[in-house]
Amino acid sequence: MKLNKNIAVSENGFIFNPLSGDSFSTNPIGQEIVRLMKEGKERKEIVSALMDKYATDEATIEKDLSDFFQMLFSYQLINEHE
């Protein structure tokens, strides 16, 4: 799951897509997922990293991650659909 090229991510959660000119904001966990994606982590690794850090179950993370990826896809921040 790779972010498209040239997507700029600020430290406080703002995302800028220079191709479309769109800006986005994310919450802290959203920032973390984007950071892990930039590091080239696979979906499994992202789930595992979130499981280690947050008090929730795997099913919730899986479900919310799918929704998050779908939103990234609809905003043209990733090219591949899950």
Added chain:
Amino acid sequence: MVKLSYERPVIQKLNTGSMNKFGTRTEYAPFTHIDNVAVKDLIKDYGSPLFVISEQQIRKNYQQANRAFRTRYPKVQFAWSYKTNYLNAVCKVFHQEGAWAEVVSIFEYKKALGNGVPGNKIIFNGPDKTEEDLELAVNNNSLIHIDHFDELYMLIELLQRINKKASVAIRVNMDTGVYPIWDRFGFNYENGQAWNAINKIMSHPELELNGLHCHIGTYMLSAGAYGIAAWKLCDLAVNIKAKWNKVIDYIDLGGGFASANTLKGSYLQGSDIIPTMEEYADIISNTILNFGFKPDELPTLFLETGRALIDDAGYLCGSVIANKRLSDGRRATIMDFGVNLLFTAFWYNHKITPAQEFSHHTEDMVVYGPLCMNIDCIRESINLPLLNKGDQVVVHRVGAYNMTQWMQFIQMRPNVVMIDTNSKVHLIRDKESLETMLRYEKLPLHLEKIDL
């Protein structure tokens, strides 16, 4: 290592140039307690969804309304509008505060009697009264408010047959500058129908015309309309005195005062645009006081306001069943309460607040109920924190009409509790069960056996 509390990831596109000039607040401040009782404890003990009624708020509302009118007008009597919320516990709080009963069916009438309201302190309104109903009301010396000529003639025949007298009023409908006119109830003022009914009543010795009644609408945003209504009823009273030398005992301005709920389509919040109780009281009192009645002939002012006295004393606590994404990308949240319980969601944008702490991140969402029916939508668009399955929310100002107009449709009706003035919780209506429903069904013998 202690794990961090989880919030689901969210990404939102930033749009410029679409600021909300009205600055409507996002409801992310959690509403964790109702009258010092934790919402999570209420749901743990009584289930979700759950209607919660604050006795303290009812008493506060009643006392405030009573004070607003009594400080402006010497003779005021409130009558609790049963149809707004006829749970006995609710009615009894109003009766303890001094309210009479205002009913619109024999079912409500018998409920009021059962609550210990003396017959002569029950106002019997509405278009549906049978001869049997009227006879009961006559025998109890109740205040019968006649709605149409058929009722008038039926009552005259009844009184002649049983050789009794009845205390009556007529309901008058009128143009108060608010449209559409509620002219389906009562006799019209402008076209002379009301005066015609008055003359008929006055010419029948078995009928004693003691009052004049109107109810000009519901959720009235114009206090001025009540001034016009009071003026027209006073005009009839003065003309009755002039022609028949009969002093009218009371003028009943009905109800219709708005609560602070926000109507769908309204740019401004309900609480910012509704008249205060003092404004309603001011215009009604001034109109009657300045009309020219002799001091000893000043009519008693009856008020039957329901919504404004009970709406903000009612809460609906519920839980999130699921989150989903709609085809156009909008977030949808499914709650365990729907239009089956929240009938008023059809015309109000109800305020919904989470019942637990959240971060400041929010999302626009549609809030649906649990019914497998497309109409079951509580809010078409609302900005709320990132709710998860199982999270609890509180819907505000649901005390009026929901606990009378609720539907047993797909789901059954839940528990209703009242929190008393010492923050003690009382169950005042049991949740329904399958047995509740089956109790009323009958199965023909030949349908008992099935073989699949």
